[in-house]
Amino acid sequence: MKLVVQVKLLPSPVQASALEATLRACNRAATHASTIAFGTGIKDRNGLHKEVYADLRTNFGLSAQPAVRAIKKVVDAYTALKAKLRAGSLGSPNSKRYGKAVSTPITFRPEAAQPFDDRCLSWQYDARTVSIWTVSGRMKGLHFACSPDQLKTLMAHRKGESDLVQRGGKWYLIATCDMPDPQTYEPSDWIGVDRGIVNLATTSDGTNYQGRRLGRYRRWQARKRAELQAKQTRSATRRLSYRTQKERRHAAQMNHRISKEIVSVAQRTGRGIAVEELGGIRERVRLRRDQRGTLSSWPFHQLGQYLIYKARRAGVPFLEVDAAYTSQRCPCCGHTERANRSHRDHFRCRRCGLAGPADVVAGVNVRDRARSAWVFITMPVPPPS
Incomplete structure (x- = not known):
């Protein structure tokens, strides 16, 4: 079975600036590749690689492996969109939501998560540090924090890509761990x-x-959201986003x-x-x-x-x-x-x-x-x- 382990990065201000610049560059490159894929209709990995790889390296400052990861992110996004359309998650083909999804290219937020594989990200478990590629060069000795159980799981079962994520001004790495399924016992009842x-x-x-406490909490949050929505200011919009995330974490x-x-x-x-x-x-x-x-x-x-x-x-x-x-x-x-x-x-x-x-x-x-x-x-x- 696959599990994810989230660890918190502890970058210095200089390191945080380099990580932010890296995330923005990768997402600009992914948005550009998505626009090319939408315009040409080339949405397979090999075809899109031939179309945009050189451009991503020359004009967006990506090295070889981050460019490959950005292309794969675009291909995966269009694959997921196709599955949603087929499953009817975006409504019928005549609906407004469906039409918008198929008529515009997929775009990536500047702070959207970026996957890193073992060629551009390495872990030093004993020192609790990572070495990661950035647009400013290889960043070594970047400390992370996690629980002893999480560290043990990472050391024994981490496999594949890890996602670099920024949330609320804090930095995280979300690692995929491939754990063996334990033997299921015969239930007595x-x-x-x-x-x-x-x-x-x-x-x-x-x-x-x-669920009474959760219900009361959500009704209180709904009243606060209504008050913020009535203000219609940029700061109110930021607070709305914060409250939405807080309510989701609470549930x-x-x-x-x-x-x-x-x-x-x-x-x-x-x-x-x-x-x-x-x-x-x-x-x-x-x-x-x-x-x-x-x-x-x-x-x-x-x-x-x-x-x-x-x-x-x-x-x-x-x-x-x-x-x-x-x-x-x-x-x-x-x-x-x-x-x-x-x-x-x-x-x-x-x-x-x-x-x-x-x-x-x-x-x-x-x-x-x-x-x-x-x-x-x-x-x-x-x-x-």
């Missing part, structure tokens, strides 16, 4: 996880991770904490983790206007992704099951009716009288479906007759 808006996650064990930290705890419980008890398949829920569900912002900012997908990679890293089995009627089905008698859940928080079966917290009941249904699905998955295939 399953933990069903029901994801929601009021309660971010509720397990079949009855553990509830409430990510909560999802990390929840997923880490669920995976830890599953690993300790020898069970697997099962969640509902919620792909496409935003397209399927019709909401009132005042509810749309809440659903759009619901971080359920991120929580699912965190559960997947943490479970894989710990060797915990993971399953996604059908989400249909998990909140309306009685896990005792199987009776499914909308009236079973007359209130958001309470469940009461109209047939057998089973009652309890609605989200816990949904988690139990997810667990029961995972049991059935796992039996089917692990069932031996009969030999052909």
Whole structure:
């Protein structure tokens, strides 16, 4: 499995100026290459290399390997755009968003991340320094900071490119680590996880991770954003960007904490983790206007992704099951009716009288479906007759 490790660079003012100039030069070169690719229709790596390589080296001050990385970044960007168009992520071909995407070349922000491979970036783990190419020459002895666990992971598993990133005036290197998948054990049972808006996650064990604090925080942030948007000044725009990033980090930290705890419980008890398949829920569900912002900012997908990679890293089995009627089905008698859940928080079966917290009941249904699905998955295939 692939993981990324982010380390913080500690450059001097002179080194920071050289890094900023390097990032801007690489992104200017990438934007130029993208314009050529869009105008000529040449978007494969070899063809674009022949078209723009000499120009990037002569007019943008890039050496050989950074020019190659800039070309690959452009090719990857157009490949990603093509995949988005094919998947319908940018709307239908008649939509305004789709038309804008296909009618203009891709541009790169001056501070956009730039990939570096082992030819233009080397790591000295014992000294906690890196040597990196810049437009001012090779910069050696650039210190970085990370935790002991991150350093151990870098030393053992770092492989491939590392991205140079600038955020909020600070510098980071994001390294890719290729780690072997641990052996997944045979689960003794399953933990069903029901994801929601009021309660971010509720397990079949009855553990509830409430989303009230996150909801209050986001409503407060929304009011502050509205106040800043009304000012319509450049400083207000900068503050809006800062608040957006802060809110995103806050939600990510909560999802990390929840997923880490669920995976830890599953690993300790020898069970697997099962969640509902919620792909496409935003397209399927019709909401009132005042509810749309809440659903759009619901971080359920991120929580699912965190559960997947943490479970894989710990060797915990993971399953996604059908989400249909998990909140309306009685896990005792199987009776499914909308009236079973007359209130958001309470469940009461109209047939057998089973009652309890609605989200816990949904988690139990997810667990029961995972049991059935796992039996089917692990069932031996009969030999052909």
